[in-house]
Amino acid sequence: MSECTHRWFITNFRAGYLVLEGCTHCGGRSSFFSREPAPPIDEYQEGKHFWSYMCSYQAVKFDLECSACGRVVGLDDMNALMLSTCNDPRCAVAELRRSRGSSRVYVALCADNTHTTGRCVSAGGIGALNEYFNQDLEPSDSRVVVVPCERCSSIDTCRGIVLADTGLTELY
Amino acid sequence: MKVSELAERTGLKGINSVAEKEVERVYISDMVSDIITGPKPRSVLITLQTHKSLIAAANLVSVPMIVVVKGRLPSDDVVELATSAGIALFSTDLDAWSFAKRLVELGF
Numbered sequence: 001m002s003e004c005t006h007r008w009f010i011t012n013f014r015a016g017y018l019v020l021e022g023c024t025h026c027g028g029r030s031s032f033f034s035r036e037p038a039p040p041i042d043e044y045q046e047g048k049h050f051w052s053y054m055c056s057y058q059a060v061k062f063d064l065e066c067s068a069c070g071r072v073v074g075l076d077d078m079n080a081l082m083l084s085t086c087n088d089p090r091c092a093v094a095e096l097r098r099s100r101g102s103s104r105v106y107v108a109l110c111a112d113n114t115h116t117t118g119r120c121v122s123a124g125g126i127g128a129l130n131e132y133f134n135q136d137l138e139p140s141d142s143r144v145v146v147v148p149c150e151r152c153s154s155i156d157t158c159r160g161i162v163l164a165d166t167g168l169t170e171l172y
Numbered sequence: 173m174k175v176s177e178l179a180e181r182t183g184l185k186g187i188n189s190v191a192e193k194e195v196e197r198v199y200i201s202d203m204v205s206d207i208i209t210g211p212k213p214r215s216v217l218i219t220l221q222t223h224k225s226l227i228a229a230a231n232l233v234s235v236p237m238i239v240v241v242k243g244r245l246p247s248d249d250v251v252e253l254a255t256s257a258g259i260a261l262f263s264t265d266l267d268a269w270s271f272a273k274r275l276v277e278l279g280f
Contacts, residue, residue: 084234
């Protein structure tokens with residue numbers, strides 16, 4: 001275990017698009033981060049899935065680096081952060097919001113919302129995110145809590161506000 | 173400087189009412205993806221955006237005060253979200269640059 005009291009800063013900043021796709025065969029949803037100048041909209045087959053473009057938002061990816069010990073925590077497995085507004089009594093994240101009385105519970109969304117691969121945002125990444133967003137707060141400030149999306153009872157029904165630039169490319 | 177003092181000295185119009193907080197610095201942005209990685213805690217955020225996701229991003233990085241420029245007003249659900257997060261919302265008819273100059277004159 002590290003002896004360092006980490007002091008995190010953002011590194012390896014990548015701007016791009018969060019692209020959402022749907023499978024026309026099974027109705028499944030998937031997302032990925034693209035660094036292309038314009039979001040890719042091609043349809044393609046992947047195993048039993050036939051992925052079709054649904055929408056995209058401008059978004060960023062970044063890693064965290066400790067200025068004290070130089071450790072870098074990669075966050076490539078996180079596609080976005082979402083402010084939880086979930087009230088589902090079966091959801092552990094909603095229960096966390098209730099028990100803390102907090103409006104500052106965020107869900108780190110990974111690419112595979114089904115979690116069939118058994119992977120989600122890494123524990124090291126979640127730990128570093130929690131430390132980063134709380135490291136400059138006053139003792140009287142309420143804490144930010146970041147949890148992996150595998151804690152949600154179902155990411156398809158979990159309510160929240162995804163931190164992405166919704167609507168920026170729309171005309172209105 | 174306290175949020176209420178800054179608002180009074182710059183002629184801001186209050187949109188909601190939350191507990192008093194301190195602000196120490198300024199950040200200007202209209203992009204949620206930028207706000208996640210930009211402002212330090214206790215920053216005043218100057219923006220043209222009134223979308224809900226802006227409040228969610230400001231809440232994450234501990235922004236206590238948002239000034240919406242060019243007379244825009246957020247919808248009721250956005251105001252409600254900001255209030256529940258303890259973020260003070262204000263409006264000004266000035267553009268971002270003109271309002272930022274006022275903050276510079278105040279010593280920010």
